[in-house]
Amino acid sequence: NAGVTQTPKFQVLKTGQSMTLQCAQDMNHEYMSWYRQDPGMGLRLIHYSVGAGITDQGEVPNGYNVSRSTTEDFPLRLLSAAPSQTSVYFCASRRVPGTDYNEKLFFGSGTQLSVL
Amino acid sequence: GQQVMQIPQYQHVQEGEDFTTYCNSSTTLSNIQWYKQRPGGHPVFLIQLVKSGEVKKQKRLTFQFGEAKKNSSLHITATQTTDVGTYFCAVHLRAGNNRKLIWGLGTSLAVNP
Numbered sequence: 001n002a003g004v005t006q007t008p009k010f011q012v013l014k015t016g017q018s019m020t021l022q023c024a025q026d027m028n029h030e031y032m033s034w035y036r037q038d039p040g041m042g043l044r045l046i047h048y049s050v051g052a053g054i055t056d057q058g059e060v061p062n063g064y065n066v067s068r069s070t071t072e073d074f075p076l077r078l079l080s081a082a083p084s085q086t087s088v089y090f091c092a093s094r095r096v097p098g099t100d101y102n103e104k105l106f107f108g109s110g111t112q113l114s115v116l
Numbered sequence: 117g118q119q120v121m122q123i124p125q126y127q128h129v130q131e132g133e134d135f136t137t138y139c140n141s142s143t144t145l146s147n148i149q150w151y152k153q154r155p156g157g158h159p160v161f162l163i164q165l166v167k168s169g170e171v172k173k174q175k176r177l178t179f180q181f182g183e184a185k186k187n188s189s190l191h192i193t194a195t196q197t198t199d200v201g202t203y204f205c206a207v208h209l210r211a212g213n214n215r216k217l218i219w220g221l222g223t224s225l226a227v228n229p
């Protein structure tokens with residue numbers, strides 16, 4: 001299993017450009033999420049999904065869109081990039097826990113995004 | 117505001133010294149998770165604690181969950197350079213009908229060889 005795969009690893013955008021960060025997992029996880037990580041701010045949830053066709057907002061959703069058409073894929077779209085979106089982005093997935101309460105999150109390797 | 121306090125923010129030790137990071141909440145927690153992120157890497161799950169007073173060990177790492185389920189600690193015995201990184205705690209807190217995973221800001225550990 002490849003686990004959680006994120007592409008690209010690095011990206012530089014100009015203000016106003018749009019792009020899509022890709023995330024795919026091969027573990028048949030129902031739950032997928034996007035985080036951004038900024039110095040001193042920890043990990044902040046952008047959007048999440050508990051299954052195909054279901055998405056919801058996290059802590060910092062503005063400026064980002066997501067969709068979940070399949071269990072495997074959860075792309076993150078920046079509609080009009082702004083310098084404030086310069087950050088490291090992580091995709092993470094897990095299965096919906098059963099009686100073992102196992103909620104272990106698996107993270108992708110991250111995308112470093114710079115918006116000029 | 118920050119619902120999960122993690123201290124210290126930074127810790128610099130000599131190789132061989134012990135290290136402890138603490139995670140504190142004002143509310144009772146259903147469970148707590150610990151992750152490690154190496155410099156330039158991604159968070160990697162270490163452990164989840166569920167039971168009051170639970171203590172779990174992974175080689176030189178000891179994890180504790182407080183009796184009141186409001187705090188937790190991660191202790192590393194005899195640190196090595198491979199322990200360098202940022203250690204995060206993460207807790208599930210109820211927000212209305214939903215549960216949210218709230219992250220501490222992390223403790224960055226530096227180890228002098």
